[in-house]
Amino acid sequence: MPELPEVETVKRVLKNKLSGLVIKNIKLNYAKTIEYPLSEIFIKNIINQKINDVKRRGKWLIFDLDDYYLLSHLRMEGKYNFKSNGDLENKHEHVIFYLSDNTELRYQDTRKFGRMHLINKADLDTYSKLLELGYEPWDDQLTVKYLKDKYKNKKLAVKSVVLDQSIIVGIGNIYADEILFLSHINPLKSANLLTDKELTSIIVNTKDVLTKAIALGGTTIRTFSAGDNHGNFQDQLLVHGKEKQACLVCGDIIKKIKVGGRGTYYCPTCQK
DNA sequence: GTGACCACCTGGCCGC
DNA sequence: TGCGGCCAGGTGGTCA
Numbered sequence: 618m619p620e621l622p623e624v625e626t627v628k629r630v631l632k633n634k635l636s637g638l639v640i641k642n643i644k645l646n647y648a649k650t651i652e653y654p655l656s657e658i659f660i661k662n663i664i665n666q667k668i669n670d671v672k673r674r675g676k677w678l679i680f681d682l683d684d685y686y687l688l689s690h691l692r693m694e695g696k697y698n699f700k701s702n703g704d705l706e707n708k709h710e711h712v713i714f715y716l717s718d719n720t721e722l723r724y725q726d727t728r729k730f731g732r733m734h735l736i737n738k739a740d741l742d743t744y745s746k747l748l749e750l751g752y753e754p755w756d757d758q759l760t761v762k763y764l765k766d767k768y769k770n771k772k773l774a775v776k777s778v779v780l781d782q783s784i785i786v787g788i789g790n791i792y793a794d795e796i797l798f799l800s801h802i803n804p805l806k807s808a809n810l811l812t813d814k815e816l817t818s819i820i821v822n823t824k825d826v827l828t829k830a831i832a833l834g835g836t837t838i839r840t841f842s843a844g845d846n847h848g849n850f851q852d853q854l855l856v857h858g859k860e861k862q863a864c865l866v867c868g869d870i871i872k873k874i875k876v877g878g879r880g881t882y883y884c885p886t887c888q889k
Numbered sequence: 890g891t892g893a894c895c896a897c898c899t900g901g902c903c904g905c
Numbered sequence: 906t907g908c909g910g911c912c913a914g915g916t917g918g919t920c921a
Binding site: 619620676690691692693694728730732780782789790878879880 | 912913914915916
Binding site: 649692693694709726727728729730770771772773777877878 | 890891892893894897898899900
């Protein structure tokens with residue numbers, strides 16, 4: 618399940634392999650992957666566009682083409698595979714880009730949740746999907762004052778609020794558990810009751826956890842991969858997926874509960 | 890404005 | 906062995 622570190626890892630691989638290549642043709646096996654514009658227009662416009670760069674904003678990949686930006690969200694299980702011409706297609710490869718070096722970039726998504734948008738270059742700064750996003754974890758404007766203001770009316774559990782992409786981008790279910798564990802915050806605590814010290818911890822640990830995860834290539838859980846790379850951060854996880862195991866800090870047993878419909882792992886002693 | 894709930898999807902797992 | 910039901914979770918839409 619790609620979160621910011623996984624998307625950043627994918628971005629680096631794609632940028633390295635795709636820069637300068639031209640999309641010569643495209644095959645769409647699952648039309649709903651294209652959310653905007655209509656798939657016919659999407660195909661017509663993207664053919665013969667050169668890939669100049671690949672960027673990231675939150676969990677969105679942004680392909681910088683000649684006349685357009687291709688936005689790609691991997692959602693739960695989306696990933697990109699590099700294949701040679703003629704390689705057998707698997708049934709989960711929904712979009713195939715035929716490239717000018719006679720290779721293929723294939724978008725694979727087992728659960729078909731991922732979506733793509735092709736927008737005019739002039740629209741990037743005002744496009745709603747990106748406009749609604751909050752600050753990147755390393756943005757200088759991500760401060761205690763900012764979080765306090767955003768959280769002041771949020772009675773929701775902090776676990777649910779840190780997943781809110783309109784406040785801080787890139788945190789998903791796995792890293793939310795890790796960040797709250799390192800911050801010694803109970804995931805059920807109301808966001809509007811967090812102290813300045815706790816907000817500071819969230820900011821610091823968000824940066825630390827995501828930075829380490831990127832350095833290790835993300836977290837490989839079930840299906841994430843980026844080209845030939847598999848993440849190694851899963852070895853560093855302290856609570857996520859550790860139900861009924863001993864907490865590495867205090868020895869208490871890690872619990873699993875549901876918060877906002879999400880599976881949530883925490884240590885009852887470290888996160889009172 | 891806020892929060893709860895549901896839909897989108899498929900594969901893996903579990904119990905029967 | 907086969908079947909049905911549940912679970913996983915990021916995001917958007919709807920409704921109270």
